Amino acid sequence: MWGRNQQHDVALLQEMADMEPENEVPLLLGQLEEARSHQEEESKGDEVGVESLDYEPIHSLVYAQTKKGSNQRHFYGYTGLTFAKWIITITIGLLVGVVAYLVESSQELFITMKKDWTQETIDEGIKLPLVFLGYAGFGIVLVFMSSCLVLLWAPAAAGGGVTLVMAYLNGIDIPSFFEFRTLVTKIVGTICTISSGLPIGQEGPMVHIGAAIASSLTWMHGRFPTHRRDGSQRYSSPFLQTISKFTQKAWPFDFHNDKDRREFISAGTAAGLAAAFGAPIGGVLFSLEEASSFWSRKVMWRSLLCTTMATMILAWLNDRDFSLSLPGGLAYHGIQVEVDLDSVPLIMVTAGSLGVLGALLNTVHGWLSQYRAPSKKGLLRVVEACSITFIAVGTMFILSHLFGRCLPIQKGQQGEEYWFRYTCPKTDPNTGIAYYNDLATLYFGVPHETIKQLFAMGSELDTYFSIRSLILHSMSFFVLFNLAYGVATPGGIFMPSIMVGASFGAFLGRVFQVYFPGENIQPGLHALVGATAMLGGVFRSSLSLVVIMMEGTGGLQYLLPAIIAIYVGNWVAQHIHHEGAYEADLERLGEVRFLQSEPPRHLISVTAAEMMAPNVITLTEIVSVGDVIKILKNTQHNGFPIIRHADANDEGQLVGLILRHQLLLLLEQRAMIEVDSDMLYLPLPERFIARNPRVTKEHIYLEHAMRVYHHCHNPHKRYLSSRPEAVDELELDAILQEHPVTNGVHEANSKENGSANKEIQEGSDSAKSGQQVSIHKRELALDLRHYMNRAPVTVRAECSAQRVYIIFRTLGLRHLCVTDSNNSVIGMITRKDIAQSSHHQKEHSEGKITLERQESDGSSYFGDRASKDILFSLP
Template sequence: MWGRNHQPHVALLQEMADMEPENRVPLLVGQLEEARSYREEELKGDEVGVESLDYEPIHSLVYAQTKKGSQQRHFYGYTGLTFAKWLITILIGLLVGVVAYIVESSQEVFIMKKRDWTQETIDEGLKLPFVFLGYAAFGIALVLLSSCLVLLWAPAAAGGGVTLVMAYLNGIDIPSFFEFRTLVTKIVGTICTISSGLPIGQEGPMVHIGAAIASSLTWMHGRFPTHRKDGSRRYASPYLQTISKFTQKAWPFDFHNDKDRREFISAGTAAGLAAAFGAPIGGVLFSLEEASSFWSRKVMWRSLLCTTMATMILAWLNDRDFTLSLPGGLAFHGASVEVDLNAVPLIMVTAGSLGVLGALLNTTHGWLSPLRAPSKQGLLRVLEACCITFIAVGTMFLLSHFFGRCLPIQHGQQGEEYWFRYTCPKTDPNTGISYYNDLATLYFGVPHETIKQLFAMGYELDTYFSMRSLILHSMSFFVLFNLAYGVATPGGIFMPSIMVGASFGAFLGRVFQLYFPEENIQPGLHALVGATAMLGGVFRSSLSLVVIMMEGTGGLQYLLPAIIAIYVGNWVAHHIHHEGAYEADLERLGDVRFLQSEPPRHLIPVTAAEMMAPNVITLTEIISVSDVVKILKNTTHNGFPVIRHTEANDDGQLVGLILRHQLLLLLEQRALIEVDSEILRLPLPERFTSRDPRVTKEHVYLEHAMRVYHHCHNPHRRYLSSRPGAVDELELDDILQEHPTTNGVHEASNGTNDSKNKEIQESSESTKPEHQVSVHKRELALDLRYYMNRAPVTVRAECSAQRAYIIFRTLGLRHLCVTDSSNSVIGMITRKDIAQSAHHQAEHSVSKIALERQESDGSSYFGDRATKDILFSLP
């Protein structure tokens, strides 16, 4: 990516590009080695390799002419592309629903089997410490499996995944985040983690799982070879040696670009959350409000279809009935409480209290993050997860044994199999009364059943859980939640937040019952308000959370309390901890540069010239291969403006933009031409540049290969294409030695490049002075006119930085060229420049900003932990 810390090297390459070809190599003999070692040293510190995505389509000459010709292939106005997208959307929803059912049913089986085993061993007379050790051993074994899968096989599967889904949909590629093995690890790891006893939920992982399923279904698998000029086939790397021709294995349609895949991943994200809560509309609103940075009516319709299919198939798998009473993994249908408007002041008190608790959770997470074990010490990370599991299980057993109350199961209490007897007396044979331990029931029950019971606490049934058990459960769960928030296992923070909010809200409801006996106070209503306010305080969402709670509970009578809870909880939490859980981690990560929807206010007086990266490396339309190789080996830039020198403008006018992977593919495919070295130094003749060159089948093939480049090269690790090693793998030294620079006119061979070379040669001959010698040097070169983006978005240097931010963010750009009045490129704005300049005042100079950027890499927040630890442990 672009950056001001590359200025010395950029200036060197710029000086190199301006010199004559025969003088370039002597200048770089000693200095390029130093620059290369500087780049290698810098790259060693980049452990993750975060790259920006190419959401902007490349409107090249070949693309434009191909699109014009493709209109003839329509069948009654349709190509089948739209129909294929709808089918894939339906398939995404169905698969997400099936996976949600597997996760939900598996964890219920594990939790109930463990609880039944615990009860049986206690009834058989086994001492409680031995029962605890057996229970803890089983939980630790599950966590050990989950953490080992994460650390040894798929590190990107750790955490909830919602944060990085948001980053991806904002335009940031996270390596290996959507790999198939990451998806498998996420599913298996989530089941193991939730079943182990850790206070972790499956809602965040379901968002990641939905996005990963959408990514897998739209990921094209294809490979293509490299052609040599002599007609033989030469492969760029051993990875391609088994392929004889380009193959597109997954889908025949062209939606494998970042822009189209972004729409499917937005729908998959919505389906994941909808399946977790049984809330199809809430899932769409969550994707709109929280996850997706780019939205349209088309995405909304696809997301709604996807969420509907996910929840419908989940309902059928649960009840064998397609119904709109959609039981999700954390649905609360059956809760029935009454809402009294006189209780609004007390509802506001509950919401404010849980808003404080939500902000405290985010603050505590920030304090504990630097203390986590680093990924370089994998054994410590596994040990950390196992120790926290042991502490969690020990807390459940000890508190339940010493502070739990044995209460009788009264007539009307729903789900008698839910209540856990633990060490309480067995059923009295004379009276038939059964007992349960209220605190043990809260700890050992299936989480969504516990939450449902808390919501169902009405004023006539005030003996579900004692006040002591509710406050102990909420506070201990909150502490254990903070400890488990960030371990190296899959897991989210939705369910724990709801659990803490519902438990503490029910406790406040019981307190209000005590002090306001004349009021019709229902602890269940305050549990619902507390859960909603806790979610608002942690995530700072509004509309989506209200709809999720409404769909989850299945009652519109809770709409007013939910709205009050969201607004009060958000307002209180905002004044304690400014940002939500997702935004806080994204803001503090140095490598993940998340762009908010609104530009910072202090960018108003700043201009684009003050925010841009100067000393841009520019390429000409016809450029020598040796220059391209030197540039690619010694920089990690991913975009290069293409300029055209004219008599009126010696600096060159902007005519296009070429991406790094396009240059790499041209070199890999040996799409080279031999030209007179004078072509590389002199402005191209006007008659040569006034008309578009002829497009052939070879150009169409290469243009298509460019669009699917990242699917075939280092899939899911596109940052490797920005490394110097990507150029070394092309074995270009042999090619340059086979075609050395020679004197005299090189005899042309057959092929499309030969006619193009002849055209260039004739144009250059017509512009020579009569006394000039007709014997010149020949060089291998690339013709970029066919493949460059001919309409890159630009801004003037005087443009407001805030307006540049809006253009960049709204259009989903990766490169924004800054030009002067003569359309000469004077700088480049990328995500890195925008995100880092947004944290500095306008009066800071460029050098001071560069210095401060090097210091603001997030290390002060995360301590000695590597970027990988933070990325793959986020909620």
């Protein structure tokens, strides 16, 4: 028996059983024989279990009563919680800045070291093929380390991570995505990958790193609760029992819920991009425009503080000066390029050309994705990454040797240490003229320095880089970029997109100089326009990219060209490839059901009744333990409506919603009461249900444990709680043997509900007449009235699907109950239902198929590739 304070309620229940035995009706649970069977879960194969996040607060009776006395003001805010959140936000920004400095400085160190070694070995007379093998070997070792870390230790660290950060902030939990080992692998793997010679960058990984740092700082590290309420231990190991005693309350503040954590992760996302580009305001706008699906004024202020701290600490580590004009890895302060309004038509040509190239990148990436090595063949994935590294380094050496042009370093040409001589003659001792190979400089230089030099190209015809070198570099880099985009290593696509856009834009600028000699054409301006248009064509962002480029260059005179580049590039790319890089991968991947900011137009003609899943499994406020176990073992549903019967013929009115993990915790803690089995199927009188049950310390204990359930049970892999093994691990067999299960299951909430209820009722009556049901049979039950969400969001069956979409996404729901005019539950809408209805109704409007409910696993796009290597290779 759980809790002495339950005795009064049990006595009342027993009294009702004695008073109204003739009103016995079966329990309204749903038809379990039609529930879907469990398949092999993701941890046993290549699939990845994806669950929705519980952003909606659980407005339970316990929660409401405990909050009534919590409004006393303390040091700052209420109980210091607001102050703690600001401190954590500042800490996130500082840590992101330190990590960004580590990544940036390590990249420069490795690239400069390799370039110096290459030049020294060439000067020593070693043949170029041997130099190439040494350079490629070093890069392959770095990629090998990175890919092995990803495949063997932290698969979630592959790719850029921006796509899955967007998915998380949209309400989707990705397994192991924010684990600490994923964060470590992301940092180490990014340093190795960007230093190896692969044409990918660190900007996307920095977004993931910022979000992971924010997640780690707000994750409750501890085990809670330690003991079951029956006195047994959760852990058989004495060591775990001892450790858990000291880690029950690892954090004094209560923001270990999905809703509060998403605010910190939004700030960390903004800080990661801000540190990469040196753009604090641009980082905030990127988080608002691209990453975060839920935004508010307090999130904006925290994000701005976080990005400011990240860029300022990065500036101090770089130059020992707290200044926002000396920020991150892709900052281009100091370029002096004039903007002439007469060149606007040519700027539009450049922007349109790079918009085409950006759309082509997304198209080619989609086509190549189905031919990537599958995750089940880990060795093949490693070989793929190493082979592409070898091809990339070989391309750099061969093209630089065959087509590179030796140019003299002129007076005033900034950064003489940047220019790479390669196979060009040494400095002339008589004239003092030094030479550099322009194509080799483009390939072997530090990427952000190369981009800066491209932006700084002036109006002279023979400076910096030749036309031939620019076109060869841009096209070869584009091809290598497509090959590297999707390998099993950490790496993003911001820097390669900027590199291709800047190089091709500079090429067009040089061509315009030749064909329009009388015009003041500056290739550097076209490089800036090309980079911006390329980003717009790839990502389809607008405002955030403009601000990022303005903050990166530090000049408002480039505002008009940047705006023209964004809009023209977006417009052109939209007509070639409809979606941006992130949205395209999320749309094609069936496991991640991303909800866009606006509802699809083709949902206008659909109603909630057509979108919902029927045959909902419902529970009553006091439910048999045996029935709960049967439901949890035979379904994967995570939300169950709670109904109340008014009389024996009533289908039951909706009074609440209980989540799967709440039921699991009640079973784990043995929070059970013992009642007569016949009484469980009686309609409870209004005089009893209308009275709120008393809230005790035990209720508060369990309610808090429910809110931190996923921090302590299968952390970072909450999909494991939906498996039948989660019920088996509770060791309930001994209890069930002492209290046999009563079969009180029947179909509810469907068109056939009446006949099903009638059959079960008749069976119950015949059993009673045959004296086969013992009125005094005892059975364990769960009292859900204290913990259920008493205010679940509902819609009527006639509600428009577009309105359902808006309600669901705006409120961050996981479950949306559909009711009829009597407030009886007739269906349930989840993220899966909305995504499937949107997809299939769209195809129906295009004349392809009719509106049907079916699974979408993305197999038509990705072929036989598993979900794991698709999920964890996204940009």
